[in-house]
Each structure stands twice: as C-alpha cells, then as structure tokens.
Amino acid sequence: MKRTFQSIIYIAFVGISFWALIKAITTYQNPFSLYENPLVWILIVALALVVLVKEYFNHTVQKIAEEFKMEKEGIVPEEVDEWAWAKKLVRRFTRTRAIEEEHTIELDHNYDGIKELDNVLPPWWVYLFYVTIVFGVIYLIRFHVAGGDTQEMEYEKSMAKARMEIEKYKAATPNAFDVEKVELLTDASDVNRGKAVFRLNCASCHAPDGGGGIGPNLTDEYWILGGGFKNVFNTIYNGGRDGKGMVAWKSTLKPQDIQKVASYVISLEGSTPAKPKKPQGEVWEEE
Structure with a gap:
C-alpha cells in the first residue's frame, strides 16, 4: 500500500511539473531566461532531481533483491561480473574472437612464422558503410535529380530575401536615413x-x-x-x-x-x- 501511494505521488508530481513546464514555455516570451523567469529553471532542476532520486532508489532496491535471490541460489554476488552485458555488446559489434579461439580462423599460409587471421569486418563498420550508401543515394536524388538548392543558391536566396526585407523596412519608415x-x-x-x-x-x-x-x-x-x-x-x-x-x-x-x-x-x-x-x-x- 505504501509503495502504491509513493508511485501515485511520483506520477502526479512528474505529470503536473511537466504540464507546468510546457505551459510556461508556450506562454513566456523568453521562458529560458534565468533573469526573467527563474522559476522555470527551478522547476526543471527540481523535476530532474526527483526523477534521478526515484531511479536511483529503484536501482538500489532492484540490486538488493537480486543479491538476495543469488544468495538463495547459492551464488556469491562478488563473483558476478557486472560488466558482462557490456562485454557481450562489444563482442557483438566487433565480432572479436578470444585468444583461445583464434586457431579457428587462421589461414593456411604464414610469413616467416607470422600467421594471418581471417577476421571479418566489424559490424559497426559495415553498418556505417551502409549508412554512407543510403546518404549518397539521398544526396544524389536530392541535388542531382530533384534539383535541390546548392549552397550558392541558398546564399543568393538569403541575400535576395534580406534585400527585400531592407526595402520593405525603408518603405515602412520613409524618414529613415539612407546612407546610399x-x-x-x-x-x-x-x-x-x-x-x-x-x-x-x-x-x-x-x-x-x-x-x-x-x-x-x-x-x-x-x-x-x-x-x-x-x-x-x-x-x-x-x-x-x-x-x-x-x-x-x-x-x-x-x-x-x-x-x-x-x-x-x-x-x-x-x-x-x-x-x-x-x-x-x-x-x-x-x-
């Protein structure tokens, strides 16, 4: 019952704070100005602290529960590798082989006793290469097929727009001093x-x-x-x-x-x- 009440209070605080923050951003002219609207930053800091404390509390409780579970199963918590998930992720994105397994990917030839391994390309490199291909296709279609604006064309359009705004300003303020x-x-x-x-x-x-x-x-x-x-x-x-x-x-x-x-x-x-x-x-x- 106590945990349920705490969860309700937490969800209500986060929801009301988030709603108040959105309301302030859409209402104030300079919502993130520390001097004009300090309450906005106070609300942001308070919301961030509450979320961090809540997550830290949940992590601590979960860790204690896992240690109790391991003790019941006869597992010593100190012997558990907490970074196993990270090591597994690295192996997945690099496809590295342990030293004990390198004999499985050795090539038949050698150079003065130096053997060569038949390593595959790391998946992260392959995925990045695929991204460059997709980017190249999009770039080709955007600028060479669909006729998108180049940097020079964008500059000319920006300058033309600026000149139009200047002329519009001069027309709206006929008494303005024109150096030209x-x-x-x-x-x-x-x-x-x-x-x-x-x-x-x-x-x-x-x-x-x-x-x-x-x-x-x-x-x-x-x-x-x-x-x-x-x-x-x-x-x-x-x-x-x-x-x-x-x-x-x-x-x-x-x-x-x-x-x-x-x-x-x-x-x-x-x-x-x-x-x-x-x-x-x-x-x-x-x-």
Whole structure:
C-alpha cells in the first residue's frame, strides 16, 4: 500500500511539473531566461532531481533483491561480473574472437612464422558503410535529380530575401536615413550645424577654418581620397586609409550630423584660411 501511494505521488508530481513546464514555455516570451523567469529553471532542476532520486532508489532496491535471490541460489554476488552485458555488446559489434579461439580462423599460409587471421569486418563498420550508401543515394536524388538548392543558391536566396526585407523596412519608415542616397545640404541652418560639429570634433586636426594641421587642408582643390560631397561623406563616415588617416565617425556621430559636416566641408573650398597647409593628394574634378 505504501509503495502504491509513493508511485501515485511520483506520477502526479512528474505529470503536473511537466504540464507546468510546457505551459510556461508556450506562454513566456523568453521562458529560458534565468533573469526573467527563474522559476522555470527551478522547476526543471527540481523535476530532474526527483526523477534521478526515484531511479536511483529503484536501482538500489532492484540490486538488493537480486543479491538476495543469488544468495538463495547459492551464488556469491562478488563473483558476478557486472560488466558482462557490456562485454557481450562489444563482442557483438566487433565480432572479436578470444585468444583461445583464434586457431579457428587462421589461414593456411604464414610469413616467416607470422600467421594471418581471417577476421571479418566489424559490424559497426559495415553498418556505417551502409549508412554512407543510403546518404549518397539521398544526396544524389536530392541535388542531382530533384534539383535541390546548392549552397550558392541558398546564399543568393538569403541575400535576395534580406534585400527585400531592407526595402520593405525603408518603405515602412520613409524618414529613415539612407546612407546610399545622401545628398549635399545647402540650407544655412544645416551648414551652420555642420560647422558647429566640425569645430567640436574636427578642428583639432584640420584647424577651425579648415586650413589643415595634422590633417590635410580642406579649402584647396587637392584631395587624398577624392573630393566632392559623396567622397567627403564616405571618408568621414567610414574613415580614411587603413592604419593611418582619419578614424571612422559613424559610431560617434549621427549620420545626419555627418551629412551636415560634409556639406560644411564642401562650402570651405575656395576660402582663405589663416595658415593654409601645403596641398596633399591630387587635384579632383567633378565628373
């Protein structure tokens, strides 16, 4: 009666816990987040501990019962090989022969007294070979008969899907800043904003009037990475040459501010700085 009651309690606990766990997984947005839902992990740990304790108890009781049975039959428990089942399983999957039985598979010839055994292929190897044949047939049908997608085709489809999602996002958010379609600003308020940002972040290298210092002169017609609004914007946004030159400002400044700074830099061309630096780069002409 006591064992029956314990079994009922165990089955009820496992069933209710499993139901609660499924309910939590389907209800919570991040059910396995330890910080958001610690009770889920507490339930998982408790359920696992109860099952392990129950199985350990059953194993212990079964072992004691087997020892009593062996004692009644006159068998000494210490002499029983507990790993006999594992050894039997290994022999079954390897088909190995004991040393005493090797004479049954000896071949007739020998090499300077060294005899050769006629061992069969291990079953595990044979089964694995059969699996590769089945896989090869499925692969052949999937990709060469049914015309399945190759890795290159899957990549192209993923990229096309990503481009569609980007365009969909742009259409849904018309006010989003598009770096590819950025244009020169000529409004006085935008240029003045660009001037303020320039003097705060760029004047230390290019001088407040753009005449140059550590960085090149921004008022002449010579450019290291190309002139024009698009080139200036890209240089500020992505940085200059690798290992030298200006750092990328895209992680520091907003794209809108970079657009205004680039517009201000373009407005400096042809101005007269106090101490202009010697020209660097090449003369750039708009195509």
